[in-house]
Amino acid sequence: MSKPKIAIVVGSTRAARFADVPTQWIAKIAKSHADIDVEIVDLRDWPLPFFDEVASSAWAPSQNEVAQRWQKKVAEFDGFIFTAAEYNHAPTGVLKNAIDYAANEWNKKPAGFIGYGSVGGARAVEQLRLIAVELQMAPVKSAVHIAWGDFLAVRQGEKKLEDIEHLNQAAAALINDVAWWAKVLKAARAADAIAAEAQAA
Numbered sequence: 299m300s301k302p303k304i305a306i307v308v309g310s311t312r313a314a315r316f317a318d319v320p321t322q323w324i325a326k327i328a329k330s331h332a333d334i335d336v337e338i339v340d341l342r343d344w345p346l347p348f349f350d351e352v353a354s355s356a357w358a359p360s361q362n363e364v365a366q367r368w369q370k371k372v373a374e375f376d377g378f379i380f381t382a383a384e385y386n387h388a389p390t391g392v393l394k395n396a397i398d399y400a401a402n403e404w405n406k407k408p409a410g411f412i413g414y415g416s417v418g419g420a421r422a423v424e425q426l427r428l429i430a431v432e433l434q435m436a437p438v439k440s441a442v443h444i445a446w447g448d449f450l451a452v453r454q455g456e457k458k459l460e461d462i463e464h465l466n467q468a469a470a471a472l473i474n475d476v477a478w479w480a481k482v483l484k485a486a487r488a489a490d491a492i493a494a495e496a497q498a499a
Contacts, residue, residue: 299488301335302376302480304328308340309381309393316453317381320412320444323459324379327469334477337375341396344368349398356401365399372403377410377480378435379472384415384422397429404433406487408479410472411441418443436483438475442468 306325310317321338328336346368351360360366382389397404409430413419420443430437442465444452451457459465 299485301333302477302484303335303337303374304377304379304476304480305337305339305372305375307378307380307393307396308338308342310383310390311342311392315383316414316449317383319452320381320414320442320459324381324412324442324469324473327466328379328473331473331477333481334377334473339371341392344371344396346396346399349395351399354401355399360399362399368396369400369403372400375407376484377408377476378404379410379412379476380426382411382413382419382422382426384413384417384419387421389422389426393426394429397433401433404430404435406483407435408476408483409435409437410476411437412444412469412472413441414444414449416446418445436479438472438479440468440471440475442472 306321306328308317308321325336325338328334344364346364347362351362351365352358355365355369360369380393382393385391409426411423411426413423415422423441423443427437444459444465448457448462448465452459
């Protein structure tokens with residue numbers, strides 16, 4: 299079986315976003331993990347409109363062409379790490395919208411999170427965990443929370459994320475968890491597919 303493929307989803311599209319910093323940092327660490335393949339998925343490259351379909355794609359095919367391509371892209375992956383900026387105690391609207399534009403493609407795959415903001419993006423991450431459960435994902439316990447002091451130090455160029463040891467430890471734990479769950483759930487999905495084919499024969 300091929301190695302699980304993990305998407306690092308950049309959850310902000312603002313011109314002045316901070317997301318590029320943790321994205322490149324976590325991608326470098328993740329790419330050194332021998333058991334997974336990693337790809338950055340930037341929501342700037344997916345200009346999805348505000349959700350405007352007759353129903354979730356779980357119940358009716360999406361009509362929007364970008365949405366259709368987005369669903370196919372999500373389906374390529376075996377697990378996800380989301381960067382989570384916190385806006386007003388919540389994840390970004392663009393990330394929630396992108397999540398809503400897929401459905402079954404998220405199912406039975408792990409989700410991990412890198413939050414940043416005044417309390418390390420913790421409130422945004424907690425909401426994303428609830429959303430992940432509804433989508434039948436497996437949100438992992440380990441997470442990275444870049445708290446305000448570290449955020450400002452990095453934003454102002456006083457430090458780099460790779461110089462902050464507790465964040466490096468958290469990142470390693472997050473990637474290990476996502477990699478483990480991605481491998482297990484990929485095997486389980488493959489077994490389900492084989493069983494379904496056998497039953498249909």
